[in-house]
Amino acid sequence: xxxxxxxxxxxxxxxxxxxxxxxxxxxxxxxxxxxxxxxxxxxxxxxxxxxxxxxxxxxxxxxxxxxxxxxxxxxxxxxxxxxxxxxxxxxxxxxxxxxxxxxxxxxxxxxxxxxxxxxxxxxxxxxxxxxxxxxxx
Numbered sequence: 408x409x410x411x412x413x414x415x416x417x418x419x420x421x422x423x424x425x426x427x428x429x430x431x432x433x434x435x436x437x438x439x440x441x442x443x444x445x446x447x448x449x450x451x452x453x454x455x456x457x458x459x460x461x462x463x464x465x466x467x468x469x470x471x472x473x474x475x476x477x478x479x480x481x482x483x484x485x486x487x488x489x490x491x492x493x494x495x496x497x498x499x500x501x502x503x504x505x506x507x508x509x510x511x512x513x514x515x516x517x518x519x520x521x522x523x524x525x526x527x528x529x530x531x532x533x534x535x536x537x538x539x540x541x542x543x544x
Contacts, residue, residue, distance in 0.1 A: 411486040418533050422450050425464040430535040433527045435469040437504050438462035448504045469525030470542060471500040476510060476517055496539055498523055511540040 418427040429436040445456035476496040494510040522542040
């Protein structure tokens, strides 16, 4: 078992603080440009569509489609050595935004095009991670 502590997100970073606040409440949000309305991920200070600063957090359905995925059999960071093998998926949300995340599913059951839903995994009072599982409905 690894004794190396995993990195933690900076929940106070003004660019992503709203995202972490929403995940603690079990909600999924993405930034939306206040100038052109473009939804983006990951959050950035300037919209890549209109090249203007300013965004607001927009709640989105925590569902989507598994667009792609990779199964990791070797930890790229020693802190994650106990987690291998694991899969990271690229999920296309119903709103059209694509978001990466760790998959919580039988690795052999993963299929591109499969419906997925968000799972909110609470680490502590500050951090709740968004993970993805196959949507059985």
